[in-house]
Amino acid sequence: METRLIGKSFLDGKQLEISVSEGKIKAVSFVETSPENLWIGPGFTDIQVNGYGGLDYNAIQSDVLALGQISRKLLSYGATSHFPTIITNSPEKTSALIQQVVQLRKMDPLAASCISGIHIEGPFISPEDGPRGAHFKEFVQGPDWDLFQKWIEESEGLIRMITLSPEWKGSTAFIEKCAESGILVSIGHTNANHHQIIEAVKAGARLSTHLGNGMHGVIPRHPNYLWSQLAAENLSATIIADGFHLPAEIIQVFKKVKSEKLMLVSDSVALAGMPPGNYEAAVGGKVTLTPEGKLHLFGNPNTLAGSAMNILQGINFLLRNNLADLPEAWQMASVRPLRLFKPTFDPFQIGQNADLILAKQQPDLGLKFLKVLKNGVEIPFD
Template identity: 60%
Template sequence: MILQGKHYRSGLPIQISCSEGIIDSISETQTSLEKDLIIGPGFTDIQINGYGGIDYNEIQSDPIKLAEISRLLYQEGVTTHFPTLITNDPAQISRLILQIVYLRKSDELSRMSIEGLHIEGPFISPIDGPRGAHPKEFVSAPDWSLVQKWQLESKGLIKMITLSPEWENANSFIEKCVEHGILVSIGHTNATHQQILDAVSAGARLSTHLGNGMHPIIARHPNYLWSQLAQDELGASIIADGFHLPAEVIEVFQKVKKDKLILVSDSVSLAGMAAGDYDLHIGGEVSLTPEGKLHLKSNPSILAGSASNIRRGVSFMIKNKLSSLSEAWEMASVRPQKLLNPGHILFEEGAIADLILCQMDENGELKVVKTIKHGQEVFSA
């Protein structure tokens, strides 16, 4: 396979040669390009609850139905994603894990796309506000034996856990996770400053959707937002959909977190769906606006999750002049891969050929033209 386009960082025309799923060479080319294509690494989204009307948090009558998520995400340039299971009955989480294991065993594209699982809860804050939409009856203290059971059931697929360090046994739990190669992220938290410091010392390395999953009103100081921003060891993921965070907040987060800031979609099942009113098993009656805002039907000021995707997050960053094309692209690709796979090479000779070709319209919207996964074309516009 030979691909040509402008390098997403340098803007220079390049040619990429791939064989057997690996990038053989990347070289500059003097050939005039037919289209104004930009080529770069595929996007990695470490927080996908669902997409296109399908939910990883629901038991399906046929688990193969979940395979549609990977295919829809390929259309948005997402070559790798982490199904995200939120707070639930532990036995139900086991069933959802086994469903994903079956999916990966039965569908090659899903197996290639799903490189890990993100468990978001149940070890979060039970407090209204920080808990968000997670069901309170299933919130519990960190339980390592439970995670061991889930990890066995997942065949080692759990790569990330979001928790709140306000629990008494949080630090020993974090240390166990780190010891077993699981990234620990702080989220949905009501932790004190000291508890956050201790969690970082124990090995926590990320903040989940920073600025969301919080009280509507917090003390000016101290508070858990300042505490997480102040820790250099903590990276942060953000939802850049124009609804979860104002542009100026993202600008501040960028100045503080720098190259440790990454994009996630945190998409729910209604992402990629038509505008209208829906009834969700988590969230109840909700409305999705033509602009992509998902809110409670009874209260437009309360968000009911994200209906966006990471490509739109990249476009939001560019259109609002929050970052350059190359930086926004890396926030959605290189940075999350390095976070979850230290030492992993991306978009260079010898790397797995996970690539996307895009075009930029006059409004700064990035459009995916072609997606390559493990050297295979999985989407073409």
């Protein structure tokens, strides 16, 4: 059965017709006209997902298959690919969590097609309050290549990315080994000085994790690790665009500095996608999820307890606040993160898996999906 999608290209607004057959892109052609305000582009890639809809990649499950619901829920919001993100924990628990994702992929074909890598966030981060964020202090440590190599083997090659702080002795050599092994190194949760950040970039670090978050509440005006990462031309950066983690004007500045190297992540925790209310969280204890989507410590609205958004909400925040036009916002959530791992990725290449979205742009509301295809199969959503 063949599926045809007609709309404007997310890249440049040109009118396209895409034919999909047997799960692959069969043909792409330009057409004279297309329905007004309909856009076509690739599915989104979210390289930082801790959990979603009450399910947590950082908790051992009695039923591993339950975690497959994360892929299904994220698909309904356009995320056709994502990285389960495992944060700082004991070496043994980290191993178990990695093996749990590997087992899930072997048991659930749809989850396997959606989970394109694992992101290890920690434990090689700053031990300081502020930069450490909500990570367990007792498990923070300096880089250990033997330990990380063990995790790589346990992941069966699925670990594609690590967030670390280059403030530790031995960080440069560790980053070089990661780069040689094809692991993307991202700087985050850091208290590194300017020299350490520059040396990390020289060694192969290519990204900053949720830039502007995971920091001290007050930093020196200069020098500081924020300026150093902004100034590093070879560093791309991810941001959380939910309206709570970063003010709109900060995103404007980051966009001007990083330009095409800036991209979106959700950094969603397990409570993302849940109804508003008070909850007991594995990290943070008692927390409140507001109707607006802000997740904060109970009784303390000024202290965030994680991100409760999905990546579509990040795109729509950019659109509603005139922080990006539709082509740029879509690229920030799709081709930009993908090209960190596949530099020559072409979203409309003939013969590749048909992970596509047909959407309508609604003034002041953002994107409304008409179709989401995963491997050419239409995904049901509300």
